[in-house]
Amino acid sequence: MVELTYLHAAKESGDYAGIIDQIPYARLLGVVMKEVDGEPLFELPFVDRNIGNTHLPALHGGVIGGFLENAALLHLVWARESAEVPRTIDFSLDFLRSGRAQTLFARCDITKQGKRVANVRMTAWQDDERKPIAVARAHFLLS
Template sequence: MVQLEFLQAAKESGDYASLIEQIPYAKLLGVALREVDGQLLFELPFSQHNIGNTHLPALHGGVIGGFLENAALLHLICTRESSEVPRTIDFSLDFLRSGKAQSLFARCDITKQGKRVANVRMTAWQEDESKPVAVARAHFLLS
C-alpha cells in the first residue's frame, strides 16, 4: 500500500519523487514522473545499467517492459481515489523499434475502469511521440 500522505503531497506539489520512493522497482529503474499540460508524463532517464545490448547499444527489453508496467501502476495510483496499489493480472508488450541509449518517455491511458478491474494502454517513445519504441496493454485488479 502506498501511504496516503505521500500520494496527497505528490498530487498537491506536483513532485512525485516521494511517491516513486515507495515502489522499489520504480526507484531502482530511476522512473521519474511529472505533469505536463494536465497529463502524467513518465520518464526513464538514460542509465548505463539499463543497456541490454552493448553492441548497438540498446535498452534492455525487460527494462522497457518494467518501466511501462510501473508507469501504468503509478498512473492508476495517481488517478484513483484509493491508496491501494493495483495488482497486475496480465501484461502484453509489443516492441516496435530498438530503444536507443537515451531517455525513454511514456504516457498511459485508462481504456476502461470498473469496480474491480482496470484496462490500461501504455506507449513509450524516445525522440518522437509519433514513433513509439513499444506499446503495451495490461489489466489490473483494483482493491
C-alpha cells in the same frame, strides 16, 4: 501501499518521488513522474545499466517492459487517488523499434476501469511521441 498524504502532497507540489519510493522496482529503475497539462508523463533517464545489447547499444527489453508496467501502476494510483497499488493480472508488450541509449518517455491511458479491474494502454517513445518504440496493454486488479 502508497500513503494518501504522499499522493495529495505530490499532486500539490508536482514532486512524485515519495510515491515512487514506495514502489521498489520503480525506484530501482529510476522512474520519474511529472504532470504535464494535467496528465502524468513518465520518464526513464538513461543509465548504462539499462543497456541490454552493448553492440548497438540498445535498452534491455525487460527494462522497457518494467518501465511501462510501473508507469501504468503509478498512473492508476494517480488517477484513482487510492492508497492501494493495483496488482498486475496480465501484461502484453509489443516492441516496435530499438530503444536507443537515451532517455525513455511514456504516457498511459486507462481504457476501462471497473470496480475490480482496470485496463491500461501504455506507449513509450524517445525522440518523437508519434514514433513509439513500444506499446503495451495490461489488466490490473484494483483493491
